[in-house]
Amino acid sequence: MKEFQLKTTARTYSILKIAARYSLSALMLLFFQGHCQERKPSLEKPNVIIIFADDLGYGDLSSYGHPTIRTTNLDQMAAEGQKWTNFYVGASVCTPSRAALLTGRLPIRSGMASSMNRVLFPDSHNGLPQSELTLAEQMKKGGYATAAIGKWHLGHKAEYLPTSHGFDSYYGIPYSNDMDNITPFRSAGGYFSFWKSEERKDINTFNVPLMRDTEIIERPAEQHTITKRYTEEAIKFINEKKEEPFFLYFAHNLPHVPLFASKDFEGTSPRGIYGDVVEEIDHSVGQILDELKKTGLDKNTIVVFTSDNGPWLIMNEEGGSAGLLRSGKGSTWEGGMREPCIFWAPGRIEPGIVTDLGSTLDLFTTFSKIAGVDIPNDRIVDGVDLAPVLFNNKTSTRKDMFYYRGDKLYAVRVGDYKAHFLTQEPYSGPEVEEHKTPLLYNLSIDPSEKYDISEANPEIMAKMMKVVKDHNEKMVKGPDMLKDRG
Template structure:
C-alpha cells in the first residue's frame, strides 16, 4: 500500500512538472533561447531631458517641489550613483535602449554631438533595442516623447521594436526659424525670453510615422505626453507592456502648460519640472486605478546633466561638478528612482548603476535571453532592486564622443582628458598622470589625490586596457548630413 501511494505521489509530481512546463512557452531565436513566463512585470521608463542630479527635491533642490517623485523615492529605491552612457542626448538614448556603449553602435562622434534634422542616419537596424527584446516574449511596446535616434521612417521607433509612437523625433530646440549663423546671434536669441515662442521652433509632432502637427505646440507637450502614456496604460492593462516615456523637457526652450506657468519658486525651469512631476503622479494614479501597481516597475531618470550655459534656464547638478556635454560627475551622474510596491525593496542605494543596465535587468525579469552575438555593457541589477543585494556593477566608462575621457572603478575615478562644455569652458586637456578622485569622499571632484595613490591609477589603467582590448568601434553615423 505504501509502495502504491509512493508511485501515485511520483506520478502526480511528474504530472505537475508537465503542467508547469506547459505554463511556459519556449522560443528558439537567432541569438539564443527565450522563455515566456507568466506574471511578467510591466516596465515604464520615464526619461527627462537635461534634468540635473540636483533638480528634484528628493535630491536636495531647495525650491523645486517634486512630491510625486519624492514619494516614489521613499516607497522605492533612490540611487545616488546612477549614470548615463553619455553626457548628451543621442548617444545617451542609444545606450539606454541597446544596453551598449554608443561607441559600439556608431551613435556618437567627435565632430557632431547629436543627430539633427538634416542627419542622414539613425540607430542601425542590427542593433537590438529593449523594445525588440521584450517583444520576443509577448510585450506590447510604446515610445512616447523624444526619440532622437533618427527621424527618417526607417529609423523611427516603429522600426525599432515599438508598436506605437507619439512624439517629437529630435530635440525641441531644432528647426529654429531664426536661422542663427553666429555665436553672437545664438546668444542674443536665447537670452531674450520674448524669442522663446513655441511657433519659432518648427519641430514635428508625430503619431507612428505621420506628422500630425507642425510646429508642435510645446506649451502643452508635457501634458499631452502624460495623457498619451495614461491612455496606453489603460488600453494595454491586460497584457505585459513596456512604456518608454521620454520627455522633451527641461531641454531648452522651456514651456509649461498654463496651469503650471509661473507657479514654482524656481521660475520657468521649476514650472517645467513640477509639471513633469505632476504627470508622474497621474501615471502612478492610473496604475493604481487599473490594479497594476503590484506588477509594474517604474523608473525615473534623465539623459544627462544640466545645460549650464543657459544659466537660470538650465538645471543644477547639485554638489556634483559641471554638467551636460562633460565627463565630470555633473554631466553623467543623474537621478535614478525605481518604484514598484511589491517588487522593489525600498531603500537608499549607494551602489553603482547605469541606464544601460535597464536593458539587461528588464530582459532577465521578463524571461528573455541576452543576445550572445555582441557585447552587452549592461549588467543585471535585479538582485539589488528586488533584495537590496550589492550591485554587480563596479565600473563606469566616461566617453565623450569616441574618446574615453575618464573611468571609475569602485570609489575612485581617473580623468585622462578633461574639457569644458563644447569648448565654452576651457580647452581640452590631457592629464599625465591622470587626475584621481575618491568619489565617496569627494563627489564634487575638488581634490586630486593621484600622487598619493599610484596603485589605484595602475588598477584603473589595467581596467581601461582590458576594455579597449576587445573594443570594436562602430562607424561614425552622426557625421553624415544632407
C-alpha cells in the same frame, strides 16, 4: 465486546478526524497552488515603464536636495521605492545617451557617438542602425506590447523611428525641441546668444514636428501642452494594454530648452520657468502612478525615473542644477553623467537608498531577463542585471563606468575611484586637456571632484590603468553614424 466497540469507534473517529483535517489542508494547498499558478504569469511578466527626462540635473528634485523645486510625486516615489545615488547614463548628451539606454551598449559600439557631431540633427542622414537590438525588440520577444512616447532623437527618417526599432506605436517629437529653429542663429548672435532673446518664448520659432508613428500630425508642436498630452497618451496606452504585459518608454523632451509649461503650471514655481516645467513633469509622474494604482496595476508594474544627461548650465537660470556634482551636460565630470534615478514597484522593490553603481546601460539586461528573453551573444552588451539589487537587496555587480565624450574615452570609474585622462569644459572654456598623470578622485569622499589624490595613490592608479587597457583591447568602434549631414 462493548468496550472494544467503543474503542474501535473512538479510534475510527480519530482517524476520520485526522483524514478530514489533512483533506482540508490538501484542499487549501490546492487552492493556494491554483491561485499562485493563476497569478504566476503576471508576476513573471511585470509591466515596465521607463520615464526619461531631458537635461534634468542630479540636484533638480527636492528629494535630491533642491530647495525650491517641489517634486512631491517623485519624492513619494523615492520614499516608496529605491533611490539610487550613483546612477549613470551612457553619455553626457542626448543622442548617444538614448542609444545606450535602448541597446545596453556604450554608444561608441553602435556608431552613435562622434568626434564631429555630438548628436543627430534634422539634416542628419542616419540614425540608430538596424543591426542594433533594442530593449523594445527584446520585450516584444517576451510577449510585451510596446510604445514610445516623447522625444526620440535616434534618427528622424522612417527607417530609424521607433516603429522600426521594436515599438508598436510612437507619439512624440523626433529630435530636440530646440531644433528646426526658423530664426537664423547667426543673425541672433549665435546659438547661445539667441536664448537671451524674446523669440525663445514663442513656439512658432521652433518648427519641430509632432509625430504619430511615421506621420507628422502637428507642426510646430504646441509645446505649452506637450507634457500634458504625452501624459494623456501614456495613460491611454496603460488602459488599452492592461490585460497584457506592456513596456512603455516615456521620454519627456523637457526640461531641455526652450522651456514651456501649461497654464496650470506656468508662473507657479519659486524656481521660475525651469521650476514650472520640472513640477509639471513631477505632476505627470504622479498621474501615471495614480493610474496604475486605480487600475490595480501598481502591484505588477516596475517604474523607473531618470534623465538622459546633466543640466545645461550655460543656459543659466533656464538650465538646471547638478547639486554638489561638478559641471553638467556635455562634460565627463560627474554632473554631466550622474543622474537621479528612482525604481518603484510596491510590494516587489523594498524601499531604500542604494549607493551601489548602476547605469541606464543596465536597463536592457535587467528588463530583458525579467521578460524571460536571452541576452544576445553575438555582440558585447555592457549592461549588468540589477534585479538582485532591486528585489533581493544584493550588491550590484556593476563595478566600473566608462565616460566617453564623442568617440574618446575621457575617464573611468572603478569602485569608489575615478580617473580622468582627458578633461574639457562643456560648450566653453579651454580645449581638451590631456593629463600625463591622470587626475584621481575618491567619489565616495569627494563627489564634487575637488581633491586630486593621484600622487598619493599610485597602486590605485595602476589598477585603473589595467581596467582601461583591458577595455581598450576589446573595444571595436562602430562606423560614425552622426557625421553625415546636409
